[in-house]
Amino acid sequence: MSVPKFTELYVPVLQLLADGRQYKRCEIVDSIADTLKLSEAERSEMTKSGRETYLSRQVYWATRYLILTELIKQAGRDNFVITDEGLKAVRSGEVIGSDTFADNQEL
Numbered sequence: 001m002s003v004p005k006f007t008e009l010y011v012p013v014l015q016l017l018a019d020g021r022q023y024k025r026c027e028i029v030d031s032i033a034d035t036l037k038l039s040e041a042e043r044s045e046m047t048k049s050g051r052e053t054y055l056s057r058q059v060y061w062a063t064r065y066l067i068l069t070e071l072i073k074q075a076g077r078d079n080f081v082i083t084d085e086g087l088k089a090v091r092s093g094e095v096i097g098s099d100t101f102a103d104n105q106e107l
Contacts, residue, residue: 003042003054006061010071012036013062017072017082018090025078029059 012032017023023031033043033055045054063080066072071086082090 003038003045003058004036006058006065009058009062010066013059013066014071014082014086014090017080018087020082022075022079022081025056025059025063025080028063028080029053029056032059 009032012035013028016028016031016035038055043053043055046052047054047057063072066086067074067080070083071089072080072082075081088094
């Protein structure tokens with residue numbers, strides 16, 4: 001498996017945050033890597049800039065879009081919690097893992 005696009009990380013991020021706890025971005029990255037059973041090479045693949053891992057960059061963009069759609073909120077620097085709307089989306093099984101998810105939301 002390769003590192004998924006950020007649009008494919010919406011559901012895993014929401015499912016992780018659904019327990020109501022506050023998570024740091026690095027905890028989200030580690031949890032998603034474990035859940036997706038990414039290899040060490042996939043976990044450590046760097047972006048072209050060489051400043052961060054590709055997975056970390058994808059999680060960053062997933063969290064940005066989830067914040068814009070008000071399904072999660074930032075709780076301090078690089079800390080995230082799910083909102084009531086996010087919990088509703090998880091509980092309803094709403095399909096939000098597609099490329100068009102963000103396009104269909106009012107940003």
